[in-house]
Amino acid sequence: MSTQPEHPTLLIPGPIEFDDAVLQSMSHYSVGSENIEFDNWKLDGVITASQKGIGCPAGLSISMYSGRAMDVFKSRKTPPGSYFASMKNWLPNQANGMTAIYLPEGVKAPELLPNLFKKGVVFAGGLHKEIAAKYIRFGHMGVSVTDPKRNDIDKAIKALETGLSDVGYQKA
Numbered sequence: 487m488s489t490q491p492e493h494p495t496l497l498i499p500g501p502i503e504f505d506d507a508v509l510q511s512m513s514h515y516s517v518g519s520e521n522i523e524f525d526n527w528k529l530d531g532v533i534t535a536s537q538k539g540i541g542c543p544a545g546l547s548i549s550m551y552s553g554r555a556m557d558v559f560k561s562r563k564t565p566p567g568s569y570f571a572s573m574k575n576w577l578p579n580q581a582n583g584m585t586a587i588y589l590p591e592g593v594k595a596p597e598l599l600p601n602l603f604k605k606g607v608v609f610a611g612g613l614h615k616e617i618a619a620k621y622i623r624f625g626h627m628g629v630s631v632t633d634p635k636r637n638d639i640d641k642a643i644k645a646l647e648t649g650l651s652d653v654g655y656q657k658a
Contacts, residue, residue, distance in 0.1 A: 508555050513539075517548070530555035583627035586612070587646075588620055590655050595622050597653045605645035607638075 510531035516522060518539030522532060529552070536546035547570070551559075559573050566572040587609075589595065595611050599622065602609050610625070612618035624646075630638035 585624045586621050601649045601652050607642045607645045
């Protein structure tokens with residue numbers, strides 16, 4: 487049970503700014519529902535859970551770390567307490583500029599991808615041999631994410647919604 491879902495994190499960093507301290511915020515409720523000023527508050531890490539403010543199915547731990555926090559991790563003398571807490575297990579798998587999207591049952595990438603292309607957005611087919619037909623990839627890099635006036639991400643999401651409908655997918 488939570489007794490204080492919102493805490494004034496902004497007040498914490500000032501008194502504990504030490505070269506060897508890493509400030510990490512457990513922000514299960516606030517990520518996705520509150521403003522988090524990662525850089526301004528001098529946070530080194532924010533951890534959340536997918537089922538809280540983000541509203542996705544439970545099971546994911548989503549973590550964001552500063553370059554300073556990663557340097558501290560890489561130079562640590564004591565090994566992490568668990569497999570899942572070790573950044574060295576997850577760094578090789580991160581992809582900041584690409585999202586893989588599993589397709590709903592019955593939707594075929596060869597039908598959907600040309601439909602999306604006609605709408606002016608480019609998604610790509612899956613690459614992983616065993617599941618390539620079950621997902622598509624969406625790249626979000628460079629100007630497509632740094633220039634909000636372009637609305638590239640919104641256009642892609644809208645195209646995906648209408649494209650799925652065009653190939654026969656109906657929301658439950």
